[in-house]
Amino acid sequence: MKNHKAPSALSQFKWHIIVFVVLALVILTADLFAQNGVRYIHQERSLYRNIVVTEDSNRRCMRFTITSRIGQNQSCRFLENPQELVFPYAKMTLSSLLVQDNPRRILIVGLGGGTLPDTYSTLFPNSEIIISEIDDAVFRVARDYFGFRETEKIKVDIGDARVYIKRAGLRGEKFDLVILDAFNGEYIPEHLMSVEFLEEVKKLLPENGMVIANTFSTSRLYAAESNTYQSVFGEFFNIRMSGTGNRVVVASMQPLPDKDSLIAKAPEFENRLKPFGMDITRFPQFMSTDITWDTQQRILTDQYSPANLLNN
Amino acid sequence: MVLAFIAGFIIMAIELLGGRILAPYFGSSIYVWGSIITVFMLSLSVGYLSGGKLSLLNPNLKTYGTFFIGAALLLIPLILWANPIMEFLFLQIEDPRYGSLVVSMILFFIPTAIMGMIAPYSVRLLVQSTHGSGHVAGKLYFVSTLGSALGTLATSFYLVLWFEVNQILITMFVVLVASGIAAIIASSKLQATSE
Numbered sequence: 378m379k380n381h382k383a384p385s386a387l388s389q390f391k392w393h394i395i396v397f398v399v400l401a402l403v404i405l406t407a408d409l410f411a412q413n414g415v416r417y418i419h420q421e422r423s424l425y426r427n428i429v430v431t432e433d434s435n436r437r438c439m440r441f442t443i444t445s446r447i448g449q450n451q452s453c454r455f456l457e458n459p460q461e462l463v464f465p466y467a468k469m470t471l472s473s474l475l476v477q478d479n480p481r482r483i484l485i486v487g488l489g490g491g492t493l494p495d496t497y498s499t500l501f502p503n504s505e506i507i508i509s510e511i512d513d514a515v516f517r518v519a520r521d522y523f524g525f526r527e528t529e530k531i532k533v534d535i536g537d538a539r540v541y542i543k544r545a546g547l548r549g550e551k552f553d554l555v556i557l558d559a560f561n562g563e564y565i566p567e568h569l570m571s572v573e574f575l576e577e578v579k580k581l582l583p584e585n586g587m588v589i590a591n592t593f594s595t596s597r598l599y600a601a602e603s604n605t606y607q608s609v610f611g612e613f614f615n616i617r618m619s620g621t622g623n624r625v626v627v628a629s630m631q632p633l634p635d636k637d638s639l640i641a642k643a644p645e646f647e648n649r650l651k652p653f654g655m656d657i658t659r660f661p662q663f664m665s666t667d668i669t670w671d672t673q674q675r676i677l678t679d680q681y682s683p684a685n686l687l688n689n
Numbered sequence: 690m691v692l693a694f695i696a697g698f699i700i701m702a703i704e705l706l707g708g709r710i711l712a713p714y715f716g717s718s719i720y721v722w723g724s725i726i727t728v729f730m731l732s733l734s735v736g737y738l739s740g741g742k743l744s745l746l747n748p749n750l751k752t753y754g755t756f757f758i759g760a761a762l763l764l765i766p767l768i769l770w771a772n773p774i775m776e777f778l779f780l781q782i783e784d785p786r787y788g789s790l791v792v793s794m795i796l797f798f799i800p801t802a803i804m805g806m807i808a809p810y811s812v813r814l815l816v817q818s819t820h821g822s823g824h825v826a827g828k829l830y831f832v833s834t835l836g837s838a839l840g841t842l843a844t845s846f847y848l849v850l851w852f853e854v855n856q857i858l859i860t861m862f863v864v865l866v867a868s869g870i871a872a873i874i875a876s877s878k879l880q881a882t883s884e
Binding site for chain 1: 709712713714715716717718719779780785846849850852853854855856
């Protein structure tokens with residue numbers, strides 16, 4: 378009998394250790410968040426990811442993973458002035474107005490907190506905006522915590538963007554502006570990066586249409602992706618700013634304007650973009666057509682699209 | 690045993706590539722994977738059943754070899770006509786859930802079912818006594834499932850980084866044909882020695 382008792386005492390001891398470690402971890406993490414002043418407001422697990430809404434003293438953010446270190450903010454809004462853009466990439470996207478202004482029909486792939494749709498609809502109240510978002514949980518969170526609203530002019534289509542774009546092409550629909558903003562999660566949707574996909578996007582663009590992609594600026598993927606855009610659209614503007622891992626691709630159906638015309642056009646938008654916390658006159662310097670990547674890197678196709686592996 | 694390993698490897702490699710093949714038309718939503726896995730499970734179950742049944746009539750290595758060649762030949766539509774087939778069904782079926790399910794049925798069901806026949810038939814060929822039958826079946830499960838594990842790993846970690854989807858499929862076609870021919874040659878050699 379004695380022999381039986383010993384192991385059970387040992388396992389009880391083990392339990393104590395486990396409980397202690399768990400408690401210690403809970404306290405430590407709680408402390409970590411308290412230090413940053415970050416509060417969890419909402420958490421949910423959707424079919425595709427964990428969605429977390431956090432808030433600190435001046436802004437509210439949407440994240441796609443739970444741990445604060447790995448989890449990148451997908452979308453943030455300032456509490457005081459929700460219109461002001463938090464991230465450089467949103468401003469880089471808007472700087473494309475210097476290339477082609479006044480879009481009447483806009484397709485945005487990836488909703489996030491709804492920053493881009495809201496900004497474009499404020500700037501162009503008469504334009505029609507369609508957002509393709511795969512995860513309806515993101516849509517609900519954007520609505521409940523970020524003040525995003527569907528309106529007469531702003532519509533959300535829940536589903537895979539590749540399917541939406543293929544069908545829109547078959548229906549002969551056109552969009553003056555297509556914004557691809559689905560690439561900052563943990564997993565890159567590889568079927569939204571291939572030559573074939575970009576050809577389908579191109580079919581949606583009218584004569585003066587433009588596509589903007591918020592994507593990667595590092596790793597082999599940067600080169601692969603750049604070569605892929607180049608092969609479909611030819612020369613494009615690459616917008617890069619120091620201090621951000623993003624770069625924004627701006628490709629147009631029209632020949633690109635030169636730097637002087639970008640600079641000349643900036644004052645036209647200067648006042649309109651001020652409310653968004655953006656000084657557009659600073660942006661022409663970041664827009665370049667220089668090839669700053671390895672042109673030998675294989676382009677991405679539906680047959681060859683290891684984007685997630687290339688990003689390692 | 691080696692052949693069972695190859696079959697296991699190829700089944701999972703194709704299943705994984707299935708997601709790649711369907712994504713341009715149906716996206717990579719969770720239901721696309723749901724369709725693919727459903728079809729593979731269904732076709733393997735049918736394959737196991739019919740492979741076991743076939744092992745009742747005059748089991749021999751030659752028939753075994755033809756399974757491999759048959760599976761290879763039935764991969765041809767997947768290699769050559771996947772896009773037109775998907776294009777057609779994409780236009781017919783609005784709902785990507787059923788679209789991907791029907792496409793998976795058409796592209797993967799038959800070749801996978803044939804590959805599923807290999808496992809029970811291998812058991813029949815290798816079993817010599819009822820006493821050892823469980824052991825043989827266990828070893829075959831081990832080898833073919835190990836093959837599946839490696840097929841999944843190799844494809845998702847490396848093969849898609851180095852090759853195009855069709856290059857991988859064509860290689861599998863060649864390996865299947867070679868395996869089939871090897872089995873048939875072995876069978877005729879065995880016959881010659883027994884005569």
